[in-house]
Amino acid sequence: MIKKLFTYLALPVIFIWLLITSFNASRFRPDSAAELLTDASWLYNWPRWLDIPLMKWINDWFRVFNQEYGMYFEAVNNFLLGAILSLKKFLMMLPWPLVIALVVAIVFFSSGRKLGTTVFVGICTFFIGFLHPRFWDKAIETTSIMIIGILFCILIGIPLGIAMSRSIRVRNATLPVLDLMQTIPSFCYLIPGIMLFGLGAVPAIIATVIYAVPPLVRLTDLGIRLVDTEVIEAAEAFGASKKQKLLGVQLPLALPNIMQGINQCTMMALAMVVIASMIGTRGLGDEVLLGLQQLNVGKATEAGLAIVLLAIVLDRITQAYGQKVQDRNKPPEK
Amino acid sequence: MSKIEIRNIYKIFGNHPDQILPMVKEGANKEQVMEETGHTVGLDNVSISVKEGEIFVCMGLSGSGKSTLIRHINRLIDPTAGQVTVDGVDVLSLDDKEILDFRKKTMSMVFQRFGLFPHKTIIQNVAYGLEIQKVPEDQRIEIAQGQIDSVGLQGFENQYPAQLSGGMQQRVGLARALATDPQILLMDEAFSALDPLIRSDMQKQLIELQSKLKKTIVFITHDLDESLKLGDHIGILNGGRLVQVGRPEDIIMNPADDYVKAFVKDVNRSKVLRAQTVMTKKDQFDTTNINPSTIYKIDENTVIEEIIPKVLRERCTMNVVDKSGNTKGYITSDELSKALTKH
Ligand SMILES: Nc1ncnc2c1ncn2[C@@H]1O[C@H](COP(=O)(O)OP(=O)(O)OP(=O)(O)O)[C@@H](O)[C@H]1O
Numbered sequence: 076m077i078k079k080l081f082t083y084l085a086l087p088v089i090f091i092w093l094l095i096t097s098f099n100a101s102r103f104r105p106d107s108a109a110e111l112l113t114d115a116s117w118l119y120n121w122p123r124w125l126d127i128p129l130m131k132w133i134n135d136w137f138r139v140f141n142q143e144y145g146m147y148f149e150a151v152n153n154f155l156l157g158a159i160l161s162l163k164k165f166l167m168m169l170p171w172p173l174v175i176a177l178v179v180a181i182v183f184f185s186s187g188r189k190l191g192t193t194v195f196v197g198i199c200t201f202f203i204g205f206l207h208p209r210f211w212d213k214a215i216e217t218t219s220i221m222i223i224g225i226l227f228c229i230l231i232g233i234p235l236g237i238a239m240s241r242s243i244r245v246r247n248a249t250l251p252v253l254d255l256m257q258t259i260p261s262f263c264y265l266i267p268g269i270m271l272f273g274l275g276a277v278p279a280i281i282a283t284v285i286y287a288v289p290p291l292v293r294l295t296d297l298g299i300r301l302v303d304t305e306v307i308e309a310a311e312a313f314g315a316s317k318k319q320k321l322l323g324v325q326l327p328l329a330l331p332n333i334m335q336g337i338n339q340c341t342m343m344a345l346a347m348v349v350i351a352s353m354i355g356t357r358g359l360g361d362e363v364l365l366g367l368q369q370l371n372v373g374k375a376t377e378a379g380l381a382i383v384l385l386a387i388v389l390d391r392i393t394q395a396y397g398q399k400v401q402d403r404n405k406p407p408e409k
Numbered sequence: 410m411s412k413i414e415i416r417n418i419y420k421i422f423g424n425h426p427d428q429i430l431p432m433v434k435e436g437a438n439k440e441q442v443m444e445e446t447g448h449t450v451g452l453d454n455v456s457i458s459v460k461e462g463e464i465f466v467c468m469g470l471s472g473s474g475k476s477t478l479i480r481h482i483n484r485l486i487d488p489t490a491g492q493v494t495v496d497g498v499d500v501l502s503l504d505d506k507e508i509l510d511f512r513k514k515t516m517s518m519v520f521q522r523f524g525l526f527p528h529k530t531i532i533q534n535v536a537y538g539l540e541i542q543k544v545p546e547d548q549r550i551e552i553a554q555g556q557i558d559s560v561g562l563q564g565f566e567n568q569y570p571a572q573l574s575g576g577m578q579q580r581v582g583l584a585r586a587l588a589t590d591p592q593i594l595l596m597d598e599a600f601s602a603l604d605p606l607i608r609s610d611m612q613k614q615l616i617e618l619q620s621k622l623k624k625t626i627v628f629i630t631h632d633l634d635e636s637l638k639l640g641d642h643i644g645i646l647n648g649g650r651l652v653q654v655g656r657p658e659d660i661i662m663n664p665a666d667d668y669v670k671a672f673v674k675d676v677n678r679s680k681v682l683r684a685q686t687v688m689t690k691k692d693q694f695d696t697t698n699i700n701p702s703t704i705y706k707i708d709e710n711t712v713i714e715e716i717i718p719k720v721l722r723e724r725c726t727m728n729v730v731d732k733s734g735n736t737k738g739y740i741t742s743d744e745l746s747k748a749l750t751k752h
């Protein structure tokens with residue numbers, strides 16, 4: 076009832092108010108509105124005064140916002156930068172054969188001891204450095220940014236996905252935002268990111284999260300809702316509380332989908348980290364950019380290959396784990 | 410006193426059940442309501458009462474509201490109107506926390522498609538109810554092991570449900586329900602997904618179990634033979650309405666309407682009817698012309714299938730007696746032929 080009243084009354088009012096403020100704020104408006112009635116030429120070409128000053132509003136708002144809250148962003152910036160740097164330092168401190176060995180070990184156990192995958196991933200990892208010695212450190216830099224970004228995605232995405240699966244309202248409110256996050260061109264939020272955090276890794280992480288979190292949210296929500304209703308009813312019939320149901324039944328059964336979401340998230344994060352090289356984020360992306368600027372086809376190809384290899388490694392690691400979980404839930408049978 | 414009491418339950422599925430309720434109360438049927446308002450009538454003024462220690466079977470075709478009814482007992486579904494009482498407790502008045510306690514303590518449920526947890530092993534599945542009740546691990550494993558043994562699944566403890574056949578999975582479901590030792594068992598088409606052999610085997614197991622444990626069981630099925638075999642009382646649902654409640658014999662001898670008649674048409678009556686139902690009472694039976702050497706004593710609960718051959722072959726008379734040996738009535742070939750005639 077109230078909702079209907081809102082759509083029928085408030086929305087037209089807001090629209091008319093927008094028209095009038097835009098008109099009044101315009102430099103190009105005629106001296107008096109009465110002129111519009113006598114001179115109809117404005118109907119042929121879009122009149123210059125019919126222009127909502129959104130750009131000005133946003134810039135004004137953003138300036139104030141930046142002045143008022145800049146110090147908080149400074150703090151966030153320092154914290155994130157610290158996290159990335161220490162992760163990077165740690166990974167770079169290790170001798171490279173040890174890093175390869177670690178990757179191989181992770182794949183081996185997360186894939187349920189599949190030898191083929193393990194060897195393949197080991198070779199891919201080796202080839203990243205083998206392509207160009209400089210790539211090794213760059214790959215580690217890229218990976219550190221991604222790991223932090225994905226951690227944030229998980230921290231935000233999974234709880235949001237859970238909330239969506241529980242309440243239709245939350246879902247209806249969140250879905251358009253997710254659509255927006257996926258369609259809005261990444262440069263639109265890279266720019267405010269730079270202004271708030273400066274050039275470098277931190278705006279890249281923010282952009283990564285905005286760009287990569289939607290699939291994780293969607294797949295978490297979907298995964299939970301796809302759990303067989305009878306299985307959920309069984310848990311309820313035994314008196315399981317919401318929390319027991321979530322942790323003991325829904326999340327474990329949604330895990331293959333959630334892992335798929337994390338996998339998607341990883342791939343998209345990698346894509347974003349490459350784009351972010353344009354705002355000064357260091358890593359494999361800036362090698363591609365360099366190749367492009369110097370019209371050096373070989374260099375760009377080498378760097379591109381290195382990114383593909385890194386993608387394969389990360390994909391195999393996340394994919395393999397999801398596959399293992401899935402195999403356990405649905406053993407041979409069919 | 411009855412253990413479970415359901416009084417005048419209405420359940421309407423849709424966006425505005427409360428607005429539709431008056432219409433249903435005035436007697437509109439399921440199809441009319443669907444056509445005019447797009448709401449589904451799940452249950453329409455259903456009342457049943459289940460006595461302690463009996464098996465109450467609820468029967469009806471697909472979509473008649475059986476699952477909806479049974480889910481009201483543990484309040485997996487809230488009614489649009491009506492009352493549910495279990496053990497004298499008004500189930501609908503319980504708050505969120507009390508309802509969890511109530512489900513833990515009083516009842517458990519067996520599901521049509523088993524409802525096992527695919528990510529848990531068999532023994533973890535069986536122990537689930539105890540896990541929720543926070544029973545210490547070694548204790549719940551012990552109890553679960555006992556239940557697994559009693560349904561004959563020893564050796565499969567550490568398998569996952571998908572590695573078991575349908576019959577085995579349903580036995581896991583049964584063991585899981587029994588592990589918490591509830592007073593009430595709710596079984597929603599528990600045996601419908603099984604093949605006939607395993608099914609009759611499971612029915613036997615259930616009857617055996619019931620003679621030992623004396624639970625109160627609400628059992629749902631769409632199979633008449635099954636309901637006659639298991640039920641102390643049977644309720645028949647059609648389109649959300651309860652059309653008849655009674656003992657198996659009542660239903661067969663006096664079907665309430667065409668729907669029930671269609672159900673009982675093909676049933677093997679001799680397997681269901683008991684001596685006490687078909688006999689002529691002793692004060693209405695004239696024994697003077699009968700040779701006493703052709704009279705045999707039988708228990709009043711004997712199923713007539715067992716006496717038919719003897720009566721037909723020897724033209725003898727059966728003297729129906731109760732537990733203490735008192736004569737209650739007589740059966741001759743006349744009574745048998747009357748009982749076996751279809752209406
Ligand atoms: N959650 C629901 N939302 C809407 N309608 C429902 C819902 N659950 C059940 N119904 C409707 O209520 C009616 C009764 O359904 P119910 O599942 O109780 O039937 P049933 O007798 O158990 O059938 P079956 O033998 O197929 O299991 C059906 O018409 C069904 O469409």
Ligand SMILES: [Mg+2]
Nearest residue numbers: 475476477598
């Ligand atoms: Mg059903």
